[in-house]
Each structure stands twice: as structure tokens, then as C-alpha cells.
Amino acid sequence: MSPSLPExxxxxxxxxxxxxxxxxxxPDLIAGLHVTLERLDPxxxxxxxxxxNAGHDQLWDYLGYGPFADLEIYRDWQRSMSxxxxxxxxxxxxxxxGRIGGLAAYLRxxxxxxxxEIGHIQIAPALQRSPAATEAISLMIGWAFAAGYRRVEWKCNARNAPSIAAANRYGFLYExxxxxxxxxxxxxRDTAWFAILDHEWPDLHHAHQTWLAPGNFDGQGRQRLRLSELTGALRQLP
Incomplete structure (x- = not known):
């Protein structure tokens, strides 16, 4: 019998x-330990x-809308998005x-x-740099891969240094x-493109869960390990 040839x-x-x-x-709700994502309802x-968001107009610098002059205008905008x-x-x-501290969306x-893609991310100061803000994006990535998506994208203005840092921190790869x-x-707008692929997510998910674990925070809520350390080590693997 002739040996089979490699494909x-x-x-x-x-x-x-x-x-x-x-x-x-x-899903109307995606619940985690620190945050629950609720389908937008103005x-x-x-x-x-x-x-x-009041008094923080800089939050809208890289978005195509806002700031909003009053609550009714903002509610109307939320209604159109919902x-x-x-x-x-x-x-x-x-x-x-128990209060709402930000928005995020699936798009494209x-x-x-x-x-x-995950985008339209707008986090109020009270929620910034919190486990809840990090977990919200982690939950969205996780839902997408559990649903069967092969690729989750992150795009931002190439001048938006905080968004680029966040993409790297979560484990998205710059493309x-x-x-x-x-x-x-x-x-x-020059647009920086990042992505996570389905086969990359299990290890990244473990890194996210390690960071979010209660034991990673001391009595004052300060992190012991940085998420960027956990995901950065994975990105350095061949």
C-alpha cells in the first residue's frame, strides 16, 4: 500500500x-460578579x-455624538439607540x-x-478603573465566543491612547x-484595528478571571496583579 501523502x-x-x-x-441581561449588562432602556x-457624565464633556471626545445639553435630549438619543x-x-x-455607570455595544x-465588534464604549468617571468596568467588556467578549463567533474586534481612533491601552490590556492584538x-x-480619523480570535480566548478568559477574582484585591480594593501583566504574558507566547 502506498503511503498517504500529506494534505x-x-x-x-x-x-x-x-x-x-x-x-x-x-439576551436582555448578561450578569457577572461586579456588573450586569442590561439591554438599553432609556x-x-x-x-x-x-x-x-455631568461635567465631564471630555468623555465624548472620540465618539461621534455628545455631550448632551440636557436629560431629555440624552434620553431621546438613548431611545433612538435602543x-x-x-x-x-x-x-x-x-x-x-446599583447605578448605571456606562454604555457599550455590539456593532458591525x-x-x-x-x-x-465591541464599541460605543462610554464609561462615567465613577465606573472607570473599576472591576465592574473591566468585567463588562470581558462578559461581552465571552458571550460572543460562547455564541459561536470566531472573531471579536476592537477599533478606535489611532489618537485615542486610553482606548488603545484598554485593547492591549484585555488581550486584543493590534492588526x-x-x-x-x-x-x-x-x-x-485614522482607525487602529485590534482583534481576539476564538482559539485565543480560553487562555485570555482565564487571565481575566484570575484578575477579577476577589483574592486579587486587598482590603482597600487595590489590585495585586495587573490584567496587563496576565494578558501581556500570553501575547508574548509564540
Whole structure:
């Protein structure tokens, strides 16, 4: 019997065996230890977040909307967003005080290719640098891969240093910058692209869970290990 020949890779790429397009985002709640993501509902979310954002107009510098002059204008904007399926918005409820402290959304949802993006992230100062804020994004990444997506993307203005730092901290890999990609508020935007792939998530998820564990924080809530240390070590692996 002749020995079998090794399979020759197809020039167009590897076969994606068994792939089934995942469902579009849809759960009304995604709950974690520190935060619950609630499907955006302006009747329950607008006032909390408007108050939490008050006096911090810089929060909108890299977004295509805001700041909002008054609560009614902001509530109307939330209402228009809550009616959409893409982007699909969540409000972030911090378990510490039970109030809404931010928004995030799935967008550019492409089930046919198993690709989904996380964006429209707007975190009020009271929620920034908290376990709840970190867990919110971790939960969104985790839901996407559990649903069957192959790729979760993160994109931001290439001048947005805090967003780039956050992408690296979560374990997204930088894939390049699209020059003159968009015009936002009349200004040029070069867009930095990042992604996590499905086979990369299990180790990153373990790193996220290690960071979020109660034992990683001392009595004053200070972290013992940085998430960037945990995910950075993974990114250095061959």
C-alpha cells in the first residue's frame, strides 16, 4: 500500500469545518460578579448615566455624538439607540451602588462570517478603573465566543491612547491602522484595528478571571496583579 501523502494546504485558506453562523446578540441581561449588562432602556438608564457624565464633556471626545445639553435630549438619543439591532446597546449596572455607570455595544455584527465588534464604549468617571468596568467588556467578549463567533474586534481612533491601552490590556492584538478611514465631527480619523480570535480566548478568559477574582484585591480594593501583566504574558507566547 502506498503511503498517504500529506494534505496540501489550499491556496485560498484553511477549510472552516463545521462552522454555523451564530445568533445575533439578544439576551436582555448578561450578569457577572461586579456588573450586569442590561439591554438599553432609556426609561431606566438615561437619568443615572446623564448625572454620572455631568461635567465631564471630555468623555465624548472620540465618539461621534455628545455631550448632551440636557436629560431629555440624552434620553431621546438613548431611545433612538435602543431601537436598533446593530449597534446593540447595553447599559452597565455597577453592583456596588446599583447605578448605571456606562454604555457599550455590539456593532458591525456579521454572523455569516462569525465576526462581531465591541464599541460605543462610554464609561462615567465613577465606573472607570473599576472591576465592574473591566468585567463588562470581558462578559461581552465571552458571550460572543460562547455564541459561536470566531472573531471579536476592537477599533478606535489611532489618537485615542486610553482606548488603545484598554485593547492591549484585555488581550486584543493590534492588526494595523487604516489611514484616513473616517471623517468624524469634520475631523480625520485614522482607525487602529485590534482583534481576539476564538482559539485565543480560553487562555485570555482565564487571565481575566484570575484578575477579577476577589483574592486579587486587598482590603482597600487595590489590585495585586495587573490584567496587563496576565494578558501581556500570553501575547508574548509564540
Amino acid at each position: 496540501v494546504p489550499h491556496p485560498a485558506g484553511a477549510l472552516v469545518a463545521g462552522f454555523q453562523p451564530p445568533a445575533a446578540p439578544g 426609561a431606566h438608564h438615561a437619568e443615572d448615566l446623564f448625572q454620572a 431601537e436598533l439591532r446593530d449597534p446593540f446597546f447595553y447599559a452597565l449596572r455597577d453592583h456596588r451602588g 455584527i456579521d454572523p455569516g462570517n462569525g465576526v462581531i 494595523g491602522t487604516f489611514r484616513q478611514h473616517m471623517v468624524v465631527r469634520g475631523r480625520n
